[in-house]
Amino acid sequence: WEPGRFPNRPRSRFTLAELPEHYDALLFLQNESLEPVFSEHRRELTEDAARHVAELYRSMLDRSAAPVDEIQRFTMQLVWCLFAEDLGMLEGYPLQATVEALLKEDDPDSAKEIGYLFQLLNQKGDHNRKGRFAGTRYVNGDLFARPAAVYLDRAELLHLKQAAEFNWREVNPTIFGSLLEGVLGDDRRSEIGAHYTHEADIMKIVAPTIVRPWRER
Template sequence: MMQAARQQALGYVRALPAEEPQSLFVLVVDVGYCIDVYSNFAGVGDSFVPFPDQARFRLPLAALADEGTRLLLRQVWLEPRELDPSRRDARVTRELAGYLAGVSAQLERAGHPAETVAQFLMRCLFTMFSEDVGLIPKASFTGMLRTYSTPELREFLPDALRGLWATMDTGGFSPDLKARLRRFNGKLFHDATALPLTADQMALLLKTAEADWTEVEPAIFGLG
């Protein structure tokens, strides 16, 4: 029934006059049960796909009790382009690049060579990405940074990072992450240098780690 209703809705889209603005969303409603959400940010004909993905496009009616769901539907009607994943990814990437630029500038002013700083931050970035895509346990690296951000432990952060990255280079058990890690090849973590951080630098790095790295554009891995 929902598929038939979707095809009917797409028929309405195809019947719109050519001068009408491009439709970005199609909502298919089973009254009293659910709302199916489809998007077409590519602007290609009537190629509407499940939004945000195949697993989450169906909103049960009970989900309307959630503020996040209501905000999503509000944006569908009032700010549909703000939901474009490419725009969101670019916005998140710019924000994180700003944090990293702040850390980089401070470390270079402290006398660390630019190449050393760039490689250090690249290892941090890739480790953040790894926890968000499940290559290492979820939230494990962020939790580690949070632990070592305290005044009494911050001086030990470089040692902890070197230990973690040495384990990622070879594979094995990481005491700080409390997990057995696979081996990461490519030499990124081979003989890895870790730099000491001030409280301000630690705060910026932690903000960066707390972001969702699945929403970050791959170009950020070319920083430095």
């Protein structure tokens, strides 16, 4: 920000009474090295990220790329990786690197390549963790117990590439699901059984798999 100039984004508006709840937007006043966090900007980013994931999800469903339950599992595993890469839990951005490599191929086999990444995340030990997968490690729990493998066409790979380019550290996981639901539309939600999950229930998954490991680093 420069005196005399009035940027309109990113921005955060709040009353003086609401100041304690929005102190993170004023971090730059405390220390020049701290970046302000703007709630409106974060929501816009979350909306854009949800839109790209929803378009990918809807495209897979429309062409029956796999059974519905596998598409759902595949999407959940993708979203976890997107968060984990930007939170530093997956070093080297293996998902993003895989997608970029696939887009350079004439006949990309995304089911094999992305499916292999998901298999590694369900595998203990250091075997086969080489190249772009060197920074992967075993993910405890059931999320990758059944690694999903879905073939993506080029347009879907581009949606995934665009989604991966967001800074997922700034995506709000507690509202991501409800935004994704909204983008899908009523008919599609009813067809596949996608319904809003309360923040408390979301955090039962997000807290132990993403938030807690990051804080304990």
